[in-house]
Amino acid sequence: MSDFIEKDEEQTSAPEAKIHSRYICTANHGFAPYAQEELRRLFGAVKSTLLLPGEIFLATLEAEPEEVSRVLAGHLPIFLRHIQPVQFQDQGEMSALERLSVYLSRRSELAGEKVSLHVRKGGSSFWPDSPGELREWLQGHLQELGAEFTVHEPAYVISVYAAGDALYAGVSRPEDNLSSWNGGMIRFRKEDGQISRAKFKLMEAEKEFSIPFQSFRNAVDIGASPGGWTSFLLERGLKVTAVDPALMHESLRKNPALKILRKNAGEVKFQDNEFDLLVCDMSWSPKLMAKLVTGLLHSLSPGGTAIVTVKLMHKKPMAVIKEIIAMFEDERMQVQRAKQLFHNRDEITLYMIKY
Numbered sequence: 252m253s254d255f256i257e258k259d260e261e262q263t264s265a266p267e268a269k270i271h272s273r274y275i276c277t278a279n280h281g282f283a284p285y286a287q288e289e290l291r292r293l294f295g296a297v298k299s300t301l302l303l304p305g306e307i308f309l310a311t312l313e314a315e316p317e318e319v320s321r322v323l324a325g326h327l328p329i330f331l332r333h334i335q336p337v338q339f340q341d342q343g344e345m346s347a348l349e350r351l352s353v354y355l356s357r358r359s360e361l362a363g364e365k366v367s368l369h370v371r372k373g374g375s376s377f378w379p380d381s382p383g384e385l386r387e388w389l390q391g392h393l394q395e396l397g398a399e400f401t402v403h404e405p406a407y408v409i410s411v412y413a414a415g416d417a418l419y420a421g422v423s424r425p426e427d428n429l430s431s432w433n434g435g436m437i438r439f440r441k442e443d444g445q446i447s448r449a450k451f452k453l454m455e456a457e458k459e460f461s462i463p464f465q466s467f468r469n470a471v472d473i474g475a476s477p478g479g480w481t482s483f484l485l486e487r488g489l490k491v492t493a494v495d496p497a498l499m500h501e502s503l504r505k506n507p508a509l510k511i512l513r514k515n516a517g518e519v520k521f522q523d524n525e526f527d528l529l530v531c532d533m534s535w536s537p538k539l540m541a542k543l544v545t546g547l548l549h550s551l552s553p554g555g556t557a558i559v560t561v562k563l564m565h566k567k568p569m570a571v572i573k574e575i576i577a578m579f580e581d582e583r584m585q586v587q588r589a590k591q592l593f594h595n596r597d598e599i600t601l602y603m604i605k606y
């Protein structure tokens with residue numbers, strides 16, 4: 252039996268019925284409980300069912316979709332990476348896909364619009380092939396809509412999740428999904444000669460926080476070895492001072508725009524306002540990292556930007572993050588965003604500006 256939105260609307264019109272909306276919610280592996288906690292703090296009671304342990308869950312929120320979007324936009328979560336509305340639910344079987352095609356073909360707002368089709372599969376899905384093949388199948392069955400299917404700047408996103416025993420789908424504006432990437436999974440191609448995978452974190456921060464790296468001139472990279480972040484900053488045209496007792500990759504060592512200090516961050520001395528960008532991806536306990544970095548903040552000019560990775564070290568993440576943010580705020584840093592990026596493992600990224 253399919254469960255269409257029209258049915259939900261009928262139910263909510265009864266006087267005693269509570270307004271609710273349902274979402275498939277995604278966090279980095281192991282962080283779903285913190286994403287659930289974020290939703291609880293924002294919306295009160297949250298009914299949720301795990302779809303993929305530690306990572307993906309179905310949540311029912313006691314709020315209308317417009318309110319959910321408004322509240323989330325005003326309190327961007329740290330761990331909740333992506334949401335997609337569930338307006339259609341059916342059995343996990345091939346015939347349900349036919350019913351989904353009929354349902355979507357009737358969504359008149361999609362007609363003639365630019366539409367992205369995001370398809371994901373659960374661990375054991377009734378759909379035997381790849382999500383890409385399911386996307387093609389659906390696209391082929393939605394020709395009547397007259398929509399322009401695209402990955403770039405769509406007006407609407409159709410999100411489909413094919414689990415083992417159920418098929419879920421919904422239509423939303425891309426800005427209402429917390430990320431315009433399918434499941435919030437932003438992927439970059441590994442370049443020839445790329446020094447470290449850590450570089451992807453800074454590339455993602457650039458896109459996610461819209462940071463104009465090319466507008467900075469002089470950066471300090473703390474905990475820089477082997478040099479993925481440094482290479483990214485050099486590519487954006489910055490002068491870089493790299494601080495790390497470990498060796499930088501040999502491809503960087505002769506770069507005239509790079510100064511390498513093979514030292515512990517606690518041993519270096521800088522002048523006031525020497526840099527307009529400070530980045531730190533140091534593998535160190537969060538509190539010690541924050542102590543070392545705040546000790547160097549005098550070298551960041553007012554208006555300067557800092558991007559800092561905070562390792563969570565399997566401790567209580569919410570409490571750790573609160574403590575670290577307070578340490579930076581005491582040093583004239585205003586936190587613009589705190590977010591677990593798709594490329595963050597047991598860590599989050601802070602984006603701050605000095606005032």
Ligand SMILES: C[S@@+](CC[C@H](N)C(=O)[O-])C[C@H]1O[C@@H](n2cnc3c(N)ncnc32)[C@H](O)[C@@H]1O
Binds near residue numbers: 476480496
């Ligand atoms: C995850 S790696 C950084 C990767 C780098 N961002 C990249 O893109 O290649 C962490 C680095 O922090 C450095 N580190 C740890 N403690 C440090 C300290 N007290 N001072 C300076 N560097 C430190 C380690 O030597 C290590 O090279």
